[in-house]
Amino acid sequence: MKWNTYIKDYQSYLRIERGLSKNTIENYGFDIERLCLFLETNQIEVSPLKITDETVQQFIYAVSKEVNPRSQARIISGLKSFFNYLVFEDYRKDNPLELIETPKTGRKLPDTLSVQEIDSLIAAIDLSSNEGERNRAILETLYGCGLRVSELVSLKISDLYFEESFVKITGKGNKERFVPIGKLTEKYIKIYQNAIRSELNIKKGFEDTLFLNRRGSQLTRSMIFAIIKDLAVKVGLNKKISPHTLRHSFATHLLENGADLRSIQLMLGHESITTTEIYVHLDRSFLKEVMHSFHPRK
Template identity: 55%
Template sequence: MLWPSYIKGFKSYLKLERSLSANSIAAYLNDIDKLIQYFQSLNEEPKLTDINITDLKSFISWLNELGMLASTQARVISGLKAFFSYLFLEDVISNDPTALLEAPKLSRKLPDTLNIYEINELINAIDASKPEGMRNKAIMEVLYGCGLRVTELTELRISSLFPQIEFIKVIGKGNKERLVPIGGVALKLLDIYINEVRVHTNIKKGHEDFIFLNRFGAKLSRISIFNLIKSLALTTGLKKTISPHTLRHSFATHLIEGGADLRAVQEMLGHSSITTTEIYTHIDRDYLREVITQFHPRS
């Protein structure tokens, strides 16, 4: 397969021109690798200039036969569209074969959420007497109190805290900055962790500004946050399958339930499209449906 140089150029384009994270770039490259695997299964090595929409539709059918979910197929198509768009911009191909390629229709899955009792149970399950206890309490309060993505949390820096005005600066997808309000409880726990616990950590060089550190003085990894959430779920006997993103979902849902403006929630979550935020309005719609069913004479 004579594609490596173009894939390398695409990787540089995603990193330098689109400023995507390493995880996002890896996902795009993985999408291209799936197309390569498809052609290898046919014992074919087509030139990029020879690939047409018929080839790509056959590829999507192949993914479907493998049992790939519609949402994953849509993700792969998105990656291929980005790749062939790049090739078109670079004049490698004269026509973009993905221009008319449609993603499978997706049913909108409602995100799992926790109620405030469940969230309090998780936070109260943390043993504050342990060395990492206060750090973990601060992590949970910031995740839920600010609606952060897990990477936004691990990348959070001391220099991004503005306690006087109760805001934090967050670096979101595509290195986009946004200011997010932070509540008093989260600020108090951050203050205790930073000034009474973290100060006793032997911090690794280059990690001085990161807020949340592991026992070796280095920035916490994403997997550490996932493990923390799963451990707390086991401790409290929570039956739901949860992740750090569940706290973000809960943050948004609780704001919408409380009557918060959708555009304000969009801004706090860092969504580029309000359509993404609108998924959290399902709670209000369910409530209205219950009211109609219970009280309307014609229901």
């Protein structure tokens, strides 16, 4: 497979699973094509599976002479995403941009939904269909436990510890963590299990998988994206949302209601608390409240 084949597969992933716009996908493609042009100009014949971090660093150094830090940051981010995709699909074992730092241009805050907007999405689900009960349980689990979409689709029945009010999650790097589960989320999962899932003709190998399609197989990430996108359109939500938006909302609402960052970090499965700290910037009123409540000079 040549660069073009991998680029096309990656762009399909961005369109179907990430739900990105045509212009955004084209921009991601331009970044990769810029790298390809650099390789061609310097007569470096190497596939995306064999390119080294040294070669990528040479490219970034060349780019830094031509564009401003913001454009440079976008190019690095785009290439990191491309190679992360190749790693995720097991085409590569590593990302050659892993150690390359992005120029500081200010952090982009994640999109979030209000509690009312989340309630509107869930209320818009058609519960007259079997898929409706499943989809309600899916949204409640994404928001109620703050899961990544990959964690949701791979969630096992044997991972549910309802008596202890915890769910065992297998996250990035196969790292396991336990996340508390609320009674409401537990209720809708049980309704789905007892009324819908129990009636499915479950295919071999998926007996322990919690959320299944109507053919008895594991749901794909793109199916979850499509479910949420369709609901957003249905309620007229003028925001670009994805399963990750519910995860961001989970963290933001916990912080707004007084949860500490360390607890949120553990529930989200962030390796570094620096990643979790971005949520502090979402609600300035919360910061003022903390200062006025706890600072001795309030």
